[in-house]
Amino acid sequence: MIFQNAYYLPEAVLDNNNLEMLFPEWKAEAIEEKTGIWKRHCAAFDELSSDCAVNAAEQLFSQNPNLRNQIQFLIFVTQSQDHASPTTACIIQDRLGLKASIGAFDINLGCTGFVYGLSVAKGLIITNPHIENVMILTSETLTKYIHPKDKSARTIFGDAGTANVITRAMAENTGVFEFGTDGSGSEIMIKRNGSFRYPFNKVSALDYDDGYGNITNDEYFRMKGQDVFVFTLKRVPNLIKTVLKRNSFEMEDIDLFVFHQANGYLLEHLRKKLKIPQERFFTYIREVGNTVSSTIPIALNEAVKVNKIKSGTRVLVAAFGVGLSWAATIIEF
Amino acid sequence: MADLNIDDLLLKLLEEFDDIETENFTAETSFKDLEEWSSMQALVVIALVDEHYGVALTGEDLLNCDTVNDLYNLIEKKSS
Numbered sequence: 001m002i003f004q005n006a007y008y009l010p011e012a013v014l015d016n017n018n019l020e021m022l023f024p025e026w027k028a029e030a031i032e033e034k035t036g037i038w039k040r041h042c043a044a045f046d047e048l049s050s051d052c053a054v055n056a057a058e059q060l061f062s063q064n065p066n067l068r069n070q071i072q073f074l075i076f077v078t079q080s081q082d083h084a085s086p087t088t089a090c091i092i093q094d095r096l097g098l099k100a101s102i103g104a105f106d107i108n109l110g111c112t113g114f115v116y117g118l119s120v121a122k123g124l125i126i127t128n129p130h131i132e133n134v135m136i137l138t139s140e141t142l143t144k145y146i147h148p149k150d151k152s153a154r155t156i157f158g159d160a161g162t163a164n165v166i167t168r169a170m171a172e173n174t175g176v177f178e179f180g181t182d183g184s185g186s187e188i189m190i191k192r193n194g195s196f197r198y199p200f201n202k203v204s205a206l207d208y209d210d211g212y213g214n215i216t217n218d219e220y221f222r223m224k225g226q227d228v229f230v231f232t233l234k235r236v237p238n239l240i241k242t243v244l245k246r247n248s249f250e251m252e253d254i255d256l257f258v259f260h261q262a263n264g265y266l267l268e269h270l271r272k273k274l275k276i277p278q279e280r281f282f283t284y285i286r287e288v289g290n291t292v293s294s295t296i297p298i299a300l301n302e303a304v305k306v307n308k309i310k311s312g313t314r315v316l317v318a319a320f321g322v323g324l325s326w327a328a329t330i331i332e333f
Numbered sequence: 334m335a336d337l338n339i340d341d342l343l344l345k346l347l348e349e350f351d352d353i354e355t356e357n358f359t360a361e362t363s364f365k366d367l368e369e370w371s372s373m374q375a376l377v378v379i380a381l382v383d384e385h386y387g388v389a390l391t392g393e394d395l396l397n398c399d400t401v402n403d404l405y406n407l408i409e410k411k412s413s
Binding site: 025026030031034035152155210211212213214224225226227229230233234263265266269272273 | 369370371372383389391393395
């Protein structure tokens with residue numbers, strides 16, 4: 001296999017029974033039916049996204065001790081950095097004991113971060129003959145940013161970290177990318193206050209109801225779920241069509257579709273809309289929820305485990321989310 | 334795409350809401366007053382309208398309509 005990866009899940013679990021206890025109007029089974037999710041993992045108070053990513057990377061190194069010295073570039077995809085400065089990837093280089101002769105930087109993207117990271121990794125490998133292995137780490141601890149009474153967001157999101165080694169063979173087997181951005185939708189998913197544009201203030205801490213009984217405020221990450229849904233209906237079908245065209249493939253040429261695991265209900269709707277047969281559409285969300293930039297690496301890992309991805313399998317990966325941002329490509333494993 | 338008429342829309346909504354009884358569900362029913370109305374159920378309505386009528390409703394649209402009739406009028410307006 002030209003691709004190696006591993007993932008880490010924090011220990012604490014929030015399952016649908018726990019949610020029903022917190023929000024009795026939402027039944028555990030109904031949550032599963034409407035989101036496809038049964039449980040999510042939540043990072044501990046002192047467990048950062050970098051910790052989750054380091055744990056995932058150490059899993060890979062324990063399987064393959066030589067790998068540590070073979071990493072020639074490190075990309076960390078996160079929106080929850082250790083510090084505003086320096087770049088968290090630099091700190092991780094040291095924590096993982098990677099060589100000093102490597103480049104390292106963060107990519108600040110959410111749901112689409114892995115696919116963008118892969119495009120950068122491919123570019124690095126193709127343009128630098130001496131770079132054979134790029135490590136992409138993805139991690140988010142979004143549950144720390146969710147208002148305790150925001151039942152909608154608490155239902156969807158979970159924390160995780162992943163480590164992925166993009167080899168030269170993988171870069172060569174990764175096709176052309178299709179990208180997209182629409183910043184006019186930035187308010188659909190946002191942690192609005194607490195940075196330079198809108199600092200914390202007396203108003204930002206005031207709770208409000210989003211119109212559906214979800215309580216949040218501008219100091220937390222909030223999401224207008226309905227508008228996210230509308231965004232995906234508008235953009236994803238065209239994203240798939242265009243990435244197929246750019247790579248000169250038809251729908252039938254794709255062995256497996258792996259989308260960002262946003263929400264099981266939304267994924268099923270997209271699958272039907274795109275007329276993708278169930279057996280060629282991989283989902284892995286019930287056990288982990290929406291882990292932002294980690295959903296695609298986790299799904300790829302699980303697809304390999306159940307033999308849905310083998311050597312030679314042609315996989316279309318498509319990501320869409322916060323930004324708004326979207327991207328897709330086709331990989332031959 | 335299905336032809337839009339109010340009876341058909343009522344039937345499709347009935348299939349997606351578990352807690353309502355047929356005889357109590359009319360064009361004047363406020364679906365937002367139903368106990369099971371939630372942000373999750375709003376996605377179900379958006380999906381249903383997209384699948385059957387090819388119309389993309391927004392969260393704002395749904396916040397501004399109350400009865401099944403309002404929803405019907407909205408779909409009609411957006412599909413023309």
